[in-house]
Amino acid sequence: MSDLCTGLSRPARLGSMNISGNTIFIPGSTSGIGLALARRLRAKGNTVIVGGRRTELLDSLAADGFDTVRIDTADAGSIRAAADEVIRKHPDLNVVIAMSGIMRVEDWHHPEGFLASAEETVTTNVLGPIRLIAAFVEHLRSKPDATIVTVSSGLAFAPLKATPSYNASKAAIHMLSESLRLQLADTSVKVVELEPPSVRTALLPGQEESEFAMPLDDFADEVVKLFETQPDAKEIQVENVKFLRYGEARGDYDQVVATLNAADPHGK
Structure with missing residues (x-):
């Protein structure tokens, strides 16, 4: 196990987490990116x-051997109840991955x-992770080695014009992650930000078949590899997201935004 109190040597690390144990x-892991990572992390x-x-979906995954808990991250009471259940059943909990999120096409005219849509997006994508962290941070601080993984997006750094609230919510998660990393530096809790590009999931209609989006299995495999090979990473970035992530630093931000909105069908 990863608990330092066991006195055993620590295994190879998965980002800020041990790779196993x-x-x-x-x-937010009954489908899409969350489920793909859940399967791979269990296999580790x-x-x-x-x-x-x-x-x-929870019943199906329970039959497949997963522990499951019902949670609606848009509902503060549901988050508190789920946190109580998870901590009670799994006192060794040392990692929370705030995967839940929604994405909506909006017309701001x-x-x-x-x-x-904007209100729902902010509630789910911003208040949801904030409430999750609030529900678990004291427990995680009691562990000798713990990790909070936030999930932002390449669209936190370059906007898709069809999804203003989603872009803004993920930019908020990026800055929240940066700030929490500073605040929690004096604790045992590490903060790692996962920054997906467009991935072939059902996040938006038609995205599962989009040639613009990255295949789900390729994304999940690369994420796990990055956790394994970049143990000190603060941000987990597959190659496909770097075009969006570093446009401003490279000096080609305007070109990135134009290319993004020309290439993605939801940018029309």
Whole structure:
């Protein structure tokens, strides 16, 4: 196990986590990126608790051997109840991956085209991770080696014009991650930010078949490899996201934004 109190030598590390022997909670992992990573992390020898809203998917994953818990990250009460359940059943919990998120196409020319969507996006994508961290941070601080993994996006650094609230929510998560890393530097809790590009999932209609998006298995495999080979990484970036992530630093930000919105069908 990764617990320093065992006195055993520590295994190879997975980012800020040990590669195996962790107890990991991933809310938002009944499908897509979350589930792909959950399967790979379990295969590495970790206990993985899958969280999600849809009971039929949770039941299916429980039959597949996962521990599961129902959680709606847009609901503060659901987060508190799920945290209590996870910590009670899994006192060794030392990693939380805040995977849950939504993405909506919006038209900001008129309030009826965006306001309800924007409010839902901020509640899920910003308040959700904040509430998750609030629910788990004291427990994680009690562990000798713990990790919070936040999930932003390449769109935190270059905007897709069709999804303003999503872009803004992920930029907020990036800065939240930067700030928490500074605040928690005096604790045992590490903060790692995962920055996906567009991946072939059901996040937006048609995205699963998009040639613009990265194949899900390729993305998940590369993420795990990065955790293994970059033990001190603060940001986990597959190659496909670096075009978006570093446009401003390279000095070609305007070109990046133009290319992004010309290439992605949702940018029209």
